[in-house]
Amino acid sequence: MINKKHIILVLAALILASCSEPKLTPYDLKRAKEFVLSSLPPLPRDPSNKFADDPKAARLGELLFFDHELSATSLVSCSECHQPNKGFQDGIALGFGIDQVHRRTMPLRGIQWGSWFFWDGRKDSQWSQALAPFETPAEHGMTRDMVGREVLTKFRSEYEGVFGHAPDIADWPYRVSPLLEGAEKTGWDTLPLEKKDEINRVFANIGKSLAAYQRTLLPEKNRVDRYFEAKLKGEEPKEADVLSAPEIEGFKLFIGTAKCDNCHSGPLFTDHFFHNTGVPVDNLGDPDFGRAKIVADIKQDEFSCLGDYSDAAQSECRELEFMSEDIKLFEGAFKTPSLRGVALRPPYMHAGQIGSLEAVIDHYVERPDPFANMPEMDGTLALHGNHNEAPMIELSEDEKANLLAFLKAL
Ligand code: HEC
Numbered sequence: 001m002i003n004k005k006h007i008i009l010v011l012a013a014l015i016l017a018s019c020s021e022p023k024l025t026p027y028d029l030k031r032a033k034e035f036v037l038s039s040l041p042p043l044p045r046d047p048s049n050k051f052a053d054d055p056k057a058a059r060l061g062e063l064l065f066f067d068h069e070l071s072a073t074s075l076v077s078c079s080e081c082h083q084p085n086k087g088f089q090d091g092i093a094l095g096f097g098i099d100q101v102h103r104r105t106m107p108l109r110g111i112q113w114g115s116w117f118f119w120d121g122r123k124d125s126q127w128s129q130a131l132a133p134f135e136t137p138a139e140h141g142m143t144r145d146m147v148g149r150e151v152l153t154k155f156r157s158e159y160e161g162v163f164g165h166a167p168d169i170a171d172w173p174y175r176v177s178p179l180l181e182g183a184e185k186t187g188w189d190t191l192p193l194e195k196k197d198e199i200n201r202v203f204a205n206i207g208k209s210l211a212a213y214q215r216t217l218l219p220e221k222n223r224v225d226r227y228f229e230a231k232l233k234g235e236e237p238k239e240a241d242v243l244s245a246p247e248i249e250g251f252k253l254f255i256g257t258a259k260c261d262n263c264h265s266g267p268l269f270t271d272h273f274f275h276n277t278g279v280p281v282d283n284l285g286d287p288d289f290g291r292a293k294i295v296a297d298i299k300q301d302e303f304s305c306l307g308d309y310s311d312a313a314q315s316e317c318r319e320l321e322f323m324s325e326d327i328k329l330f331e332g333a334f335k336t337p338s339l340r341g342v343a344l345r346p347p348y349m350h351a352g353q354i355g356s357l358e359a360v361i362d363h364y365v366e367r368p369d370p371f372a373n374m375p376e377m378d379g380t381l382a383l384h385g386n387h388n389e390a391p392m393i394e395l396s397e398d399e400k401a402n403l404l405a406f407l408k409a410l
């Protein structure tokens with residue numbers, strides 16, 4: 001027999017059920033469209049690299065990416081730190097090649113949509129970026145002539161298949177570099193201009209082939225994409241793709257009161273720009289001033305879009321020509337990382353300072369003053385003011401848990 005008590009119980013259960021399944025409002029769906037992978041624009045051209053989309057260049061780049069012999073110890077390849085099975089990073093706080101590097105290894109999928117590379121964005125193209133680790137003593141520990149010699153010895157026909165005739169390396173000097181000090185630097189400085197140019201050209205082409213390979217590393221669809229893409233088409237998502245109530249609430253917070261989308265915007269969850277978010281000093285205790293430290297040097301880079309080894313016309317280097325050089329703007333600022341697959345790659349931030357996603361969320365709620373214990377950069381910057389660009393936010397413990405659930409679904 002059904003009595004009043006039963007009816008009340010059924011009603012209560014119905015109300016509870018409708019509360020626990022959060023509704024997507026038209027606003028939520030409109031915002032979701034900004035983040036799904038199908039909204040990603042076509043891959044932008046790189047006019048500074050005319051081999052950027054050449055499959056033969058990409059094939060050579062792939063060989064080089066995995067080649068340990070392009071290092072002073074024959075033990076380090078790009079793939080040692082950028083491991084394909086770990087989202088092209090290494091899962092440790094500070095990268096380790098020949099020695100320890102002072103920043104965290106960055107994942108590589110999707111970065112080809114941005115304009116600046118490295119945590120501080122000191123490189124304006126992927127080919128120019130690829131040259132730096134070779135000549136960094138703690139990474140590959142090579143010099144440009146050593147890299148060029150190795151590649152032209154091992155892969156001459158592949159190289160010529162892309163870039164045409166390769167120079168004779170018999171009279172190349174051994175171990176010279178404008179970036180090092182001592183004998184390497186003297187060796188470089190005393191080379192005739194044509195020889196420098198010949199070595200630089202081969203080196204730049206190696207970077208261009210590595211960039212062509214890395215441009216093929218595309219971001220992959222996750223559950224959030226599949227769920228929202230189905231909803232946006234008015235279809236029911238597959239059961240395996242359905243987002244849980246906390247995940248949906250987490251998305252609403254992400255674009256709502258948690259204000260994460262101020263910077264983690266668009267289908268790659270990044271504005272491709274630089275911000276100071278008050279991240280603590282790294283575990284080595286070294287102050288890192290981020291983009292402020294290098295912004296004045298970018299245009300001087302011989303491998304920039306405006307340099308001799310770029311394939312771009314000057315008018316195609318607008319990003320570089322019109323970049324902001326405002327040091328104040330970039331105090332302690334680092335590139336906004338993509339959040340796709342973020343749960344799979346702790347620890348977080350530019351030097352792995354924060355161990356878990358829970359702690360990252362707490363960091364945004366606590367919103368510490370940056371550089372509380374930091375010296376001034378070259379005595380020219382007063383870095384003790386509060387430049388944390390992240391907005392003030394308040395989240396309850398439940399809200400933190402929901403935001404976390406959403407980040408994990410990415
Ligand atoms: C010793 C580990 C290590 C090796 C070897 C290494 N990297 Fe990296 N990679 C890093 C670290 C650490 C960073 C961030 C450094 C910084 O910001 O100063 C980085 C950054 C990058 C970035 C920038 C990503 C972005 O979003 O801006 C790219 C691209 C990249 N590496 C590609 C390469 C290539 C190509 C090679 C081989 C030529 C290579 N790396 C070798 C550790 C390594």
Ligand code: HEC
Nearest residue numbers: 258260262263275279334335336337348349350364389390
């Ligand atoms: C003012 C811009 C800004 C806002 C707002 C912002 N972030 Fe970030 N986020 C960044 C930057 C910049 C970094 C890298 C900082 C660094 O390493 O010094 C970062 C790093 C992260 C990381 C680490 C990723 C990695 O691979 O290391 C996570 C996770 C993250 N943010 C999540 C969030 C969440 C969640 C919110 C909202 C509560 C949020 N962010 C709000 C700019 C922002």
